[in-house]
Amino acid sequence: SADRKQSESSRLQLSALNASDSNGTEALNATAKFVATPEGTALAYGSLVFMALLPIFFGALRSVTCSKSKNAADMPETITSRDAARFPIIASCTLFGLYLFFKMFSQEYINLLLSVYFFVLGVLALSHTMSPFMCRMFPESLPNKQYQLLFTQGAGEAKEEILNYEFDTKNLVCLLISSVVGVWYLLKKHWIANNLFGLAFALNGVELLHLNNVSTGCILLGGLFIYDVFWVFGTNVMVTVAKSFEAPIKLVFPQDLLEKGLGASNFAMLGLGDIVIPGIFIALLLRFDVSLKKNSRTYFYASFLAYIFGLGLTIFVMHTFKHAQPALLYLVPACVGFPVIVALIKGELTEMFRSVTTSSVEFLPTSPRLSSFPTVSGSPASLASSMDTVSMATGLSPRRRRVQLSCM
Template sequence: MDSALPDPHNGSAEAGSPTNGTTRPPSTPEGIALAYGSLLLMALLPIFFGALRSVRCAHGKNPSDMPETITSRDAARFPIIASCTLLGLYLFFKIFSQEYINLLLSMYFFVLGILALSHTISPFMNKFFPANFPNRQYQLLFTQGSGENKEEIINYEFDTKDLVCLGLSSIVGVWYLLRKHWIANNLFGLAFSLNGVELLHLNNVSTGCILLGGLFIYDVFWVFGTNVMVTVAKSFEAPIKLVFPQDLLEKGLEADNFAMLGLGDIVIPGIFIALLLRFDISLKKNTHTYFYTSFAAYIFGLGLTIFIMHIFKHAQPALLYLVPACIGFPVLVALAKGEVTEMFSYEESNPKDPAAVTESRKGAEASKGMEKKEK
């Protein structure tokens, strides 16, 4: 699946194909199955763990850990902004040298990738630090003005453990910058996806339907209506897509015939699935019916994308299949359970409010119990 955009959404899919006019040996059925199976697994991991972490992030100590809430107005404008950005990139690649543009983008995503990967691995790395590890607290504070007019611009708290995670992430960053290796690309891509699902919150189900519906049209138009998205996807060198070689069995880690999946095909449905998990928890029934239903719907939708793409041998807008599945399946379950009104009336509170923090802590305990149950 081939897709690439500069924003959280990027959604076409196609088999890795040569763009330089040379002929590659055809991929084996085993290699193709391994590639697409691996992409499916890599897509599911950030959605599952990002959804669990989204329940807990609202009461984080750092302001940077607070979720960014997407309103219905934001959702309605998003496809327009994404279209302008995509078209702008297309024109840039047509007018300016692709080499220099990708160099600037590589530096930009190098910094973002290190920060995202550090934030992703921090909870896991904490388990490996010894109890007597000298952990010191730090605060990065930038203010504007003075006296009563002083305003905080950046207020970030971190500790020695965070610095260790940042150092490890920097090693991956240098590897990516020097080699552009697909494994380094995927580490950054997974980190971006997990952070997106964790920190981007929809305020209600209606907003999610507006966002997914708008990007459904956006995806179909730019893939089937023009060659813009596919052209940008093939020209854009940045870790905003997951890749897996179809010739891994023949060439090993130096394989270069890639199948691709844009991060938008993970993050956009992922934030909707995470919302349904938080809705499940709000019902206080100790079940996660809507989360598991939407998770299964995502598997079905992405599997259907791969199948259709393979049949027609053409790039497919993945959201064409993911959006109806991820919205339709949970709505059908709600109809069967008589909970449609509860689903569409569910509204997330402002996570910075004290009452919301209390609720989020209860939700965090529920998500921890769910995570232990899964293990």
Template sequence: MDSAVSDPHNGSAEAGGPTNGTTRPPSTPEGIALAYGSLLLMALLPIFFGALRSVRCARGKNASDMPETITSRDAARFPIIASCTLLGLYLFFKIFSQEYINLLLSMYFFVLGILALSHTISPFMNKFFPASFPNRQYQLLFTQGSGENKEEIVNYEFDTKDLVCLGLSSIVGVWYLLRKHWIANNLFGLAFSLNGVELLHLNNVSTGCILLGGLFIYDVFWVFGTNVMVTVAKSFEAPIKLVFPQDLLEKGLEADNFAMLGLGDIVIPGIFIALLLRFDISLKKNTHTYFYTSFAAYIFGLGLTIFIMHIFKHAQPALLYLVPTCIGFPVLVALAKGEVTEMFSYEESNPKDPAAATESKEGTEASASKGLEKKEK
């Protein structure tokens, strides 16, 4: 039977099903195992590498790569905004032609996908360029006003290597736009997920608990309480989910009986796991205990989701299982180590917030002054 792991933001559905009055042959156990295992592996890659890149992103000075910090107020609003968006999409698909809506969405995600994929592969591609490669620097600058009132709207710096990555990503984009092939869909989906984990930062663990707790309720309600999420996922043609065919062994790359995993089930726990990695580093103990614990918790939670979905033959809200494990496991470790206070008092300032930057600078200067006073004594 076709299966799906739910998407907390964009819906979940059972992929496939009867088509044109005919019923697909049941997937083999080997095909189902391959599909589920591949989805699990694809989910882990953007979380692991996105978390590592989030550390460099937090320390970076390039304005174009600055993270977007999620505050507790943002976290509290997020389930409401997500619910309104989901319901709005549901009404759109009910009222207007699905074909034209998906055409607009395809063009929108075509542009976003190219940019996300280019940003994702850029660090890897840099290793393949020879030292003699003529790399020139460029800057895209848009300003508003003039003189003293001039204000920067866009200030993006890039080089020739970035343009090469953009060209390669455009090839994948055209492939997706023309064929909607599941591999092209997954390349864009992985890029979106990795960029989300890298660039979306929670400011503290409490905010992470608020966000995951709110989306826990949201996910359960829209999957079990209504058919809205299932309907949207079936109608929505965009790389908002990872898919893998359960009939790959029988049909090869042209397989069409998909299991799916929503990107929200990757990004939302992923940004919490990335926060715990940065917390590990802040402890300066040269251990990544909380990161590895939460990473293992994610594997356990997603595996449990797939198992229950396979047993009951019904799409499951993945956050129902991921939220308790991803929060519970690290908290238990913190209790065992006596570091609960340190965990919940860890705070990340918003690098885009001038007030936070000033406070951080003043705190650094105060610490330096105290150090000098002690040295003089």
């Protein structure tokens, strides 16, 4: 009996040692670690790839419509070469700041605040994503009434417009449906609700964030290539923040779905930055195809196939070596290299790098901005820094804002 107790004590001590690594961080006991089946792994990875392609494809198509729009409410944000060059620096500072924040303060309270914040952003993003479909599906027999929500300060000549919010019945229906998803996410943190918000964020980002030319795109992708490799391979900062950050800034799919159904809990994940960053470059190439007026989409399809190849290679390497991989390490060379090779073959390389695909319309300080809806462009750090970049680039006053929701 004494030997049995001693043996049991030894096993408990060994389990305690296995539960934490040399840095004191939590680790999984090898005996309790879930081992995904080949079918479950293939389903999870395949679903992530499929979900990643949706916002890129449809966001790129909507970016063309957005760039041609004469309505100031539909005008996109333009990323210049200066914005692209400083973006990795801002993203790095924000990422490290979040890392310190999670180390110093309670993770529970931080994520509670983030949940409320992303609830609001997610509802707006999903509502904007749904609006074109609602415009087509809304019964003509039902009245589509127009509404305006106006807030002003002062009186007479000193009156200042703070918010002018125009919407209609279709927008209200979209907002109601999105709010149901938002409450579901807020209460349950279910992975399907997370993905609905994540897809909406990604599509909004690809649609509304426009690179002004291919050179700017190469600067942005090159800078974030270094950023991604350094923070994943050089430190544990990005992995730590990603695991602590409970927000819909990644797409997830359970590897144990076949065993546990919708209640599955062992997830494979893909950050939205690995979708939006290449996505805005692919959307740029689609607009370049349109500007050539040759009735072909050569560069768009080349870059789209390159993205599939790069993402597939990322998954293969990650699965083979059982280690987190910076997806941009594979996506950037593929998404830039394939179109450049095509341009060299067609003799259009100079034209591709000289082309400017953004609208020449200048924004007024009170212009309606759909970018007031969330646009996500990166990891947790990139999310915050993308908001900062938009704010600094436009110089918008937070007090004078007119938002007009319309069907696109």
